[in-house]
Amino acid sequence: MRSGAKVAVVGGVFVLVAGGLGYGVYEVVLGGSESGAIGNASESSEVRTGPPDKEETEKTAKGFLDAWASGDASAAALLTNNESVAEPLLAGFADEAHVTKAVITPGAAVGTKVPYTVKATVSYDGKTKPWSYSSELTVVRGLTTGKALVDWQPAVIHPQLTEGASLKTGESSSAAIEAVDHNGKVLDKETYPSLGPILDSLREKYGDRTGGSPGIETWIEPADEQLPDTTLLTLAKGKPGKLQTTLDADAQAAAEKAVKQFSGASVVAVRPSTGSIRAVANNPATGFNAAMQGKQAPGSTLKIMTAAMLLEKGFVTANGATECPKEARYYESTFHNLKNFELPASSSFTTSFARSCNTAFIKKIDEVDDDSALAKEAREVFGIGLDWKTGVVSVDGSVPEATRGVAAAQYIGQGTVQMNALNIASITATARTGTFHQPVIVPQSLDDRQLATASRSLSQNVTGQLNDMMRATASWGTGKAAMASVGGDKGAKTGSAEVDGQGTSNSWFTGFSDDLAAAAVVQSGGHGGDAAGPVVAAVLRAGS
Template identity: 35%
Template sequence: MPEFGPATSVRRTPRTAVRAATAVAVVLALAAGGTYLAEAGPFAPGSEDLDPAALAQARAFLDDWAAGRLPSAAARTTSPGRAREVLRNFTTGLDIGKPKLTAAEPAEAEGGAVQVPFTAKMPVTGLGTWTYRSELPVRKQDDGRWKVDWSLPLVHPRLSATKRFHLRREEPRVPEVTDRRGVALSGEDLPSLRPVLTQLDGGGSAGPRGAIELVDRATGRVERTEASFGARSAAPTGRPVRTTLDAGWQSAAEKALAAKTGGKNAALVALRIDNGEILAMANSPASGFNRAVLGTYAPGSTWKIVTSGTLLLKDAVAPEDVVDCPKYLTVGKEFHNVETSEHRGATFLKDFTESCNTAFISLRGRLGDQELGDTARTYFGVGQEWHVGIPSYDGSVPVPRDQTEKAASMIGQGRLQANPLIMASVTATAVSGRFHQPSITRGNKDTTSTTPLPPKVVDQLRRLMRATVTDGTARVLSDLPGAIGAKTGTAEVSEEEPNNGWLVAYRGNVAVACVVEQGVTGGGSAGPVIRDLLAAVPTDPA
């Protein structure tokens, strides 16, 4: 019997939507398949007398769980098969995104075990964060290795053989919504908008509501409510909400995802370059988790736009400079190019168009540890608070902890996090020189503060992206009319999962970004999606 039953609500959440939170959590596995610590934090003072191997195993378990590496987390326990099943059911059944697990001061327990208390902050997709405390027992095995002593209560103290958790959702009121020209938008005709429409102000909707309940496994009776989310809806105002969306672009985006992703999880955002207004926001599967604006993905080589901008801003490299592109480069771990390609004696322009990881990593010494993040925030607005008109995740570019992580950050891996909304905005900023806060409704508060890119850097970035279409990895767009520029990306997830595929592009006054989970390559997975979209809407929106 599964550990957690499906959610019940006025409208049942599709199983594919429930799986979305796991997919997004999994993409947080860091740095080209390597293992990096999630933000579990250091153990408090007083742990010096405990075996460091025990503490390391506890920390690694929490890190793997937080990052979505559930098979790895389970392998650190005394019951890997059962642990993997329970952790997976807990994540999917309760629609949990990226957990934050913070360890407290450990203590020695009975029989020489080590007990590690921790605080769990579990974001329930579309509702809020469920916070609770539990304890992690770690015990030395007969072979001398420390392992997490598996039991249901370590996941949550009230989880047991007779009690499970259950997610209940309540359907909010949906306001009347129109596109930028007043055309009515419906979740029936445009399924990707279903989770978005209820989040828009003006229709009397207070957003989604729900609760996590403790349920008797045998009878299904609710024993208690563990967490409640949302507020009661206000009375409808009767006024339609006018958005920046374009019905034609939205329809084309949804059709492109449906036709070209092969059923994989994917997301796409298209926005105006001159003002950041969102024209289309689509997801596959269409309903459920809005990964287009809430996803937390490693952006892979699409991030080389920001890396290149940072290098060009300080004249650390020029497009014609020779920057060798070998098959492999070792910086604490071995990095390689897609399909272990190499381009000996390549220029930086060639490195960009062929997306050479090793060339970009070789330039890491020309940047300070904070410079990539500073550029992302100062010029591209990434990591600042955005007021889009609906909930959004606005990116993170942490300062690397070591040279290996710095190398990974140069190619959009490590602890870097973005989503299609962020990368569409990055593309728009790169080719216009000015950041505009993305928006789906007009008149939103704007607290961002950015600096324009110098015209010389803008010209260089446009040249690099245009060459990627004419002579590089984005040739899938080369037969379309217009001076299209683009950048592909292949983001490694983990040793067990296929790569995510990315592609960002611009044409005229529109910037587009698409990610396809487990798409393997950007040109092969996200490329056909964007090609279909741009072919379907050959002109800029009014």
């Protein structure tokens, strides 16, 4: 029981009134409880099994929420399946987050899940502000007691709370920022929700460099000290310092709208001539920044890199004839084309690229005679795996050295290749100009950080052929439909990545228009041009 609480007995019911905190009332009706602590309960009772029924679910949820709202962390924790972990977080709701009033209202149970709304008041250093949000809990059967209990997860306290994280209210650890795009337009979380984690990271890293001052806020403090705090409520604004980014507000707005069409989608746009990141968007928009931190096989979009390597080594030319049979084998692995299509023997390498013929690429690995060649191309030309310092946390891709069938799978973006939308957008940008420019979201001049540099560029001849092959893909190949609405000098490459245990492949697409490159992935989206293609096209139409 919290300090200052008063207890009264009213008609056989203990009523707890949390003195001084203004919390709601928590009631516990004694007698007939499972523990049999009071009354003539039997000395032993059968332990119940199976999922909790509706009555148990509603009663347990209400008891827990009432106890939490009253400020009685101990009583609330007793109604969970992890009392020792739950109690400190529940107590911290008042002690560390400084919630002084709380009304928590359960909704209708759906099975064993109960949604609820929290309407609270946060007070700190003379500043007070209302705070409301929604979350849900799940009621489960206790493994040993058979009691209905709340399945304890940090998200029970707040939907964005993760393992090891905590809620805090106080003076913010870093100064407020006003982030602006490359034209000076203000970028905020409300207008551009995908930028939420990015703006938090930028504030944490650069807030003290912008001349701003901290405010009073409620935030989530993550377990990992390398991750930024996530601001949930501002009680008093600090003086924001202006932070210049490389983003483009128009491209960002288009990206935000485009990814909302799908339940799992990411897109990034990069300027080939400079490496400036123009847009980053994810759906869902909060939490993990999959567009810059994801790690997945990118499918045939990686054929841009494989084609560059084959062109550099002289094993193909854009207009030279290339085999595209129904299947091709390398050591223990056999590879097929979509629906087992094949092309006439006289077909050019451009046709195989534009039609996304897998076997045309696989059959060349014998001629290359170096299973590690693609990994070298990735590092030396495209800057993959060189520790990018974009300005926020990002993953710079991976093409590990491999042998035999795994090496062959890499040629078509499968196997051990790991990429995200940022990496593929950068690969497209490098192909566009022939030279790798490490992507950045804030100018290097802000902190003089060391940017990654590739050891060599593509020749003008190879760069020209790559651009021509991507133009063909956009004008009459697999990217035609998606790129039809895009103007300027344009090119594209589609990709579908098969994932173990996933019924439908992930949809990948990348393209360029003049001096803008973009790449997108849609989880379980199928063919690259069907889902990811329109996302990329929308960003290319809007950006600059």
